[in-house]
Amino acid sequence: MLKHIFAWMLVILAIGGTAGGLGYYKYSEIQTAIAASRNSPEPxxxxxxxxxxxxxxSATTRAIGSVVALRHVEIRNEIAGVVAEIGFRSGDIVDKDALLIQFDARQEQAALAASEADARLAKITLDRRESLRASAAFNEQEFDRSREEFAAATARANNLAVVVDKKRITSPFRARVGITNWQPGAYLDVGTLIVTLQGVDADAYVDFALPQDSAAAIRAGSRVTLSGPAVPNGEMTATILAEDNTADGSNRAVAFRAVAPGFGERLRPGTFVDVTVETSKPxxxxxxxxxxxxxxxxxxxxxxxxxxxxxxxxxxxxxxxxxxxxxxxxxxxxxxxxxxxxxxxxxxxxxxxxxxxxxxxxxxxxxxxx
Missing domain, CATH: 2.40.420.20 (conserved putative lor/sdh protein from methanococcus maripaludis s2 fold)
Structure with missing residues (x-):
């Protein structure tokens, strides 16, 4: 019995000695690391x-603006007819009063010639009756009739001249024309879209809209900043030219129009730009x-x-x-x-x-x- 007790005591002492040795070794390692860290530089x-x-x-707000030409118009015919001549090609730049389209006006021109002949004859008759005013052969009633016939003939000739003039459509300003597929011989009914014209000007408009709260802080004459990939040099300044007199009923936004110097020669109408607007004082x-x-x-x-x-x-x-x-x-x-x-x-x-x-x-x- 004593032998078993003695054996267990030896085992316990061996385990305790081993644990103490390991603990002392670990303690020595930690103390060494602490001493090394004290001597090493701080990270x-x-x-x-x-x-x-x-x-x-200053506080700002942003909006998406659209480039608009200073002058732009859709050309439509007021009188139906057959196309006789087209004076442009798609994408051309045309000058003011340049021919855009000529309708067949031979019938109207013939009628105009006849009306002008009637007017000349009526004028001759009127002049002859006028020359008899001092003689006994003068008849006041015949003179009045001749005068009114001359006026009526002149009016008919002028009316036909207007019709002939409407058969020839010219450009109202210097502009770039859009794409068209019309060819001579085509019949165009009244109001047919012939081509769109975008004015060729140095400047351009930029239209944008702002929420009503932001819109209250700016007025015509305020400066805005335009930016985006399409803007020359990435950024430029424009001046607000006008604001709409009402807010949009669907989203309560107010429309503004700014004029951008040099945009007309660099950006085509319809191009979008970023618009940054100051809404507070600096x-x-x-x-x-x-x-x-x-x-x-x-x-x-x-x-x-x-x-x-x-x-x-x-x-x-x-x-x-x-x-x-x-x-x-x-x-x-x-x-x-x-x-x-x-x-x-x-x-x-x-x-x-x-x-x-x-x-x-x-x-x-x-x-x-x-």
Whole structure:
């Protein structure tokens, strides 16, 4: 019995000794790691920094605009007839008064010639009766009849001249013509669309609509910014020329028309552009580079670089942002002008991390932001 007890005690002592040895070994390893970490440099990251700066900011709204020619018209015939001649080809630029289409007017021209002959004869008769006014052969009644016959013949000739003139359709202004499939010999009923004309002018209109709340802040003479792939140089300024006198009954939007210098020569009518409109007066705001803004499920934040005990550390700060202009964004809340923030490389940071950065980039000159 004593032998069994002694054997178990030896086993227990062996296990305890082994566990103690392992524990001491692990404790020594941990102490060695702690000592090594105390001697190793603190982790850090290198980033580029910039100081938040001030600029002018104003609230804006955006809309889709459509380019409209200063002059445009659909050409339709007022009198039915057979096409005798077409004076243009699809896509041509035609001058003012250039022939567009000539209808067969031979019958009307013959009738006009006859009416003009009747008018000339009536004029001769009237002149002869007028010459007899001082003689005894003069008859007042016959003279009155001749005068009215001459007037009637002249009116018939003028009426036929108008009909003949309507058989010839010309361009009302210099314009580019659209595509047409009409050919000589075709019969066109009254009101048939012959071709569309888009005026060739240096400028063009841009039509757009804004919700009634935004529309209340702008008037004729206000400036808007046009942008988009079709806009020369990517962006340009236009001036509002007019606003509609009523709001649309279906969506309560108000239509506006702006004039865009140089658009008539560069963009074809119907092209769409982005329209940005200022809806408030410019005001001062803090601005920061877009690259400095980090987004997370909790919102937007930036890393402000703060000097602590002689070292520069990153401190996360929540911000509220506004409009974007170029590479900058308006910070409505959370930053002050002059705060040093991480720009490029801020994705590598965490709160409290040691930061190395070169000389902060100078704040740009005060700019306007829409």
């Amino acid at each position: 850090s990251e290198a980033v580029q920094s910039v100081r938040a700066h001030t600029g002018e900011w 005001q001062q705001a803090v601005m920061a580079p877009l690259s400095a803004i980090r987004r997370s499920p909790n919102g937007q934040n930036v890393f402000v670089l703060v000097e602590e005990e002689g070292k520069l550390r990153a401190r996360m700060r929540a911000v509220t942002t506004g409009a974007v202009k170029g590479g900058d964004i308006v910070v409505l809340k959370g930053l002050a002008a002059g705060d040093l923030i991480a720009s490029s490389g801020s994705f590598k940071l965490r709160d409290g991390l040691l930061v190395h950065t070169g000389t902060p980039a100078p704040a740009p000159a005060e700019v306007g932001v829409n």
